[in-house]
Amino acid sequence: MRFSKMFIPTLREDPSDAEAVSHRLMVRAGYVRQLAAGLYIFLPLGWRVLNRINAILREEMDAIGAQEVSMPALHPAEVWQQTGRWYEIKEEMFRLKDRGGRDMCLGMTHEEIMTWLASREIRSYRELPQIWYQIQTKLRDEARPKSGILRTREFLMKDSYSFDTDEKGLEKSYNLHEEAYHRIFQRCGLKYYQVESDPGMMGGATAHEFMAPAAAGEDEIALCDSCGYAANVELAQSVPPPVQFEDWNLEDVHTPEKRTVEEVSEFLNVSPQYFIKSLLLIASDKPVLALVRGDQELHEKKMERIIGSFRPALKEEVKDILGVEAGFIGPMNQKVRIIADSSIKEGVYISGANKQDYHTKGIRPGVHFNADWHDIHVAKAGDGCPKCSAPLRIERCIEIGNIFKLGTKYSEPLKAFYLDANGHEKPIVMGSYGIGPARIAAAAIEQNNDKDGIIWPKAIAPFDVELIPLNMKDGRTVEVAEDIYKRLNESGIDVLMDDRDERAGVKFKDADLIGIPKQVVIGERNLKEGMVEIRDRRTKEAIKVKPEEVVNRLKS
RNA sequence: CGGGGCGUAGCGCAGCCCGGUUAGCGCACCUGCCUUGGGAGCAGGGGGUCGGAGGUUCAAAUCCUCUCGCCCCGACCA
Numbered sequence: 233m234r235f236s237k238m239f240i241p242t243l244r245e246d247p248s249d250a251e252a253v254s255h256r257l258m259v260r261a262g263y264v265r266q267l268a269a270g271l272y273i274f275l276p277l278g279w280r281v282l283n284r285i286n287a288i289l290r291e292e293m294d295a296i297g298a299q300e301v302s303m304p305a306l307h308p309a310e311v312w313q314q315t316g317r318w319y320e321i322k323e324e325m326f327r328l329k330d331r332g333g334r335d336m337c338l339g340m341t342h343e344e345i346m347t348w349l350a351s352r353e354i355r356s357y358r359e360l361p362q363i364w365y366q367i368q369t370k371l372r373d374e375a376r377p378k379s380g381i382l383r384t385r386e387f388l389m390k391d392s393y394s395f396d397t398d399e400k401g402l403e404k405s406y407n408l409h410e411e412a413y414h415r416i417f418q419r420c421g422l423k424y425y426q427v428e429s430d431p432g433m434m435g436g437a438t439a440h441e442f443m444a445p446a447a448a449g450e451d452e453i454a455l456c457d458s459c460g461y462a463a464n465v466e467l468a469q470s471v472p473p474p475v476q477f478e479d480w481n482l483e484d485v486h487t488p489e490k491r492t493v494e495e496v497s498e499f500l501n502v503s504p505q506y507f508i509k510s511l512l513l514i515a516s517d518k519p520v521l522a523l524v525r526g527d528q529e530l531h532e533k534k535m536e537r538i539i540g541s542f543r544p545a546l547k548e549e550v551k552d553i554l555g556v557e558a559g560f561i562g563p564m565n566q567k568v569r570i571i572a573d574s575s576i577k578e579g580v581y582i583s584g585a586n587k588q589d590y591h592t593k594g595i596r597p598g599v600h601f602n603a604d605w606h607d608i609h610v611a612k613a614g615d616g617c618p619k620c621s622a623p624l625r626i627e628r629c630i631e632i633g634n635i636f637k638l639g640t641k642y643s644e645p646l647k648a649f650y651l652d653a654n655g656h657e658k659p660i661v662m663g664s665y666g667i668g669p670a671r672i673a674a675a676a677i678e679q680n681n682d683k684d685g686i687i688w689p690k691a692i693a694p695f696d697v698e699l700i701p702l703n704m705k706d707g708r709t710v711e712v713a714e715d716i717y718k719r720l721n722e723s724g725i726d727v728l729m730d731d732r733d734e735r736a737g738v739k740f741k742d743a744d745l746i747g748i749p750k751q752v753v754i755g756e757r758n759l760k761e762g763m764v765e766i767r768d769r770r771t772k773e774a775i776k777v778k779p780e781e782v783v784n785r786l787k788s
Numbered sequence: 789c790g791g792g793g794c795g796u797a798g799c800g801c802a803g804c805c806c807g808g809u810u811a812g813c814g815c816a817c818c819u820g821c822c823u824u825g826g827g828a829g830c831a832g833g834g835g836g837u838c839g840g841a842g843g844u845u846c847a848a849a850u851c852c853u854c855u856c857g858c859c860c861c862g863a864c865c866a
Binding site: 241243244245246247248249250251266268269317320321322323324325340341343372374375376378383450700702703704705706734735736737738739740741742744753755756757758765 | 789794798799800801814815816823824825826827828857858859860861862863864865866
């Protein structure tokens with residue numbers, strides 16, 4: 233491809249509204265343009281990258297026996313009503329009516345439609361297993377689109393769905409995907425982790441996410457370097473650092489105007505881990521008192537799994553229900569239900585005295601109060617690994633893929649049943665597996681860039697090599713460039729030749745910005761000795777070779 | 789949906805507080821000369837509903853009200 237014939241609108245300056253590195257560079261290097269919040273146009277370079285990623289996805293999906301299909305983006309409401317998601321999902325779903333007044337929606341995912349298809353077509357265990365996939369646009373009315381193409385309202389997604397006769401079959405399909413995903417992300421040149429994830433509203437029991445570490449990511453994962461434990465912070469467990477307790481006697485201490493753990497801790501000169509933080513929550517109109525250690529935070533998602541949805545109590549509610557101001561509540565002599573973090577089961581603590589301006593010192597859990605014990609704290613860096621106790625690390629990541637065991641959550645309501653060998657009707661056991669190609673691209677940039685621009689991993693770069701004839705007015709330069717261009721094309725190497733009549737500096741800057749991993753520089757200086765230069769975008773190292781050797785050197 | 793910020797030429801910005809020539813700068817763009825190994829130089833030129841609507845005023849990019857859009861933080865994220 234010739235640069236002069238390709239639409240590559242590079243920008244000299246950073247776009248003002250781009251924060252994330254990948255966003256900034258994709259706009260600046262001419263890969264994407266923004267149409268509106270969360271809506272992006274992929275320009276020729278960007279589209280090439282996506283297609284390269286998609287080609288890898290197809291190869292690896294096909295390799296595990298998955299079959300590509302094409303699904304409508306517009307869905308009738310009925311299917312979504314049957315699984316109940318029409319009602320569960322709120323503003324996130326784009327809804328509309330057709331001319332006949334029928335309720336429709338834009339597909340945010342395709343469990344319903346895939347299962348609908350299976351329910352109509354799959355009759356017998358002989359037809360199973362099946363894996364169907366699509367690489368198509370999904371639409372979600374995101375509450376907050378952000379970080380360029382990382383979180384958009386319309387996005388490409390590789391979704392696959394497995395259909396099996398039983399759990400064992402599902403296990404197999406799940407493992408096939410797991411392995412395929414490893415191959416995919418490795419081929420894409422990403423650094424990533426596989427972590428345990430929250431199955432959430434997708435239902436089902438087991439789920440994993442594939443996470444690419446990057447500052448622009450929205451997720452945090454807990455990692456143990458010693459045993460390999462890896463989990464999304466949304467569900468990660470941890471053992472807070474142990475505490476050497478004092479043998480305090482039970483007594484009330486005067487703590488005037490000291491309400492937060494920090495304030496009381498400072499006032500009494502006792503570290504926060506000797507405190508019990510008491511938080512009053514309102515769950516479906518019933519108050520619940522949540523207790524975590526003073527140096528820990530309440531994990532709302534974990535709590536929600538125990539008591540259902542809740543909200544923090546208002547100041548007045550605290551007074552009404554507990555009879556004391558929020559800053560002085562504690563676990564003793566409570567009538568409300570208490571859920572306490574397991575990490576405070578042992579020890580001697582300070583907490584609110586349930587009377588104004590007083591805290592109680594010497595509280596022994598199990599002796600002075602009772603509670604339901606659960607893991608309700610947020611795992612943080614330095615906490616002990618739940619498996620091996622080594623200290624955990626927290627890393628910020630971009631979720632690039634996920635795999636879920638759905639079970640029969642969708643097959644039952646949509647009546648996707650098959651007949652087993654004994655003639656019994658059974659629900660198909662399903663799994664669903666997603667990968668976001670644009671997120672792979674963004675993660676690759678986040679992980680591979682320098683002050684000059686993008687440094688693409690080989691497999692997903694828009695081109696394999698950029699040819700840079702420095703002076704298009706020099707006959708010899710053009711002649712040699714054209715010759716190398718022809719040879720590269722003939723040998724199946726994707727090449728972009730910067731044939732613009734621009735100064736050398738412009739071409740170098742653009743080449744570095746665009747980030748094609750190899751550059752071949754043809755300049756008069758080296759041409760005098762009959763040589764051209766092959767440069768590595770990442771290391772900036774250059775080697776001189778004869779023009780006719782370029783193809784072979786690039787192939788090796 | 790809560791909090792914050794920003795809308796002035798294609799891009800990046802100044803001007804706005806404290807109203808008053810013809811709305812300015814850099815880059816990009818067009819023409820010519822010149823130049824060709826890291827975003828050159830000189831000369832000339834084109835390009836603006838100052839996000840939109842209403843109001844205050846003799847006079848509004850500037851003050852007031854409303855509204856739309858975008859970004860960031862949080863909530864949310866099937």
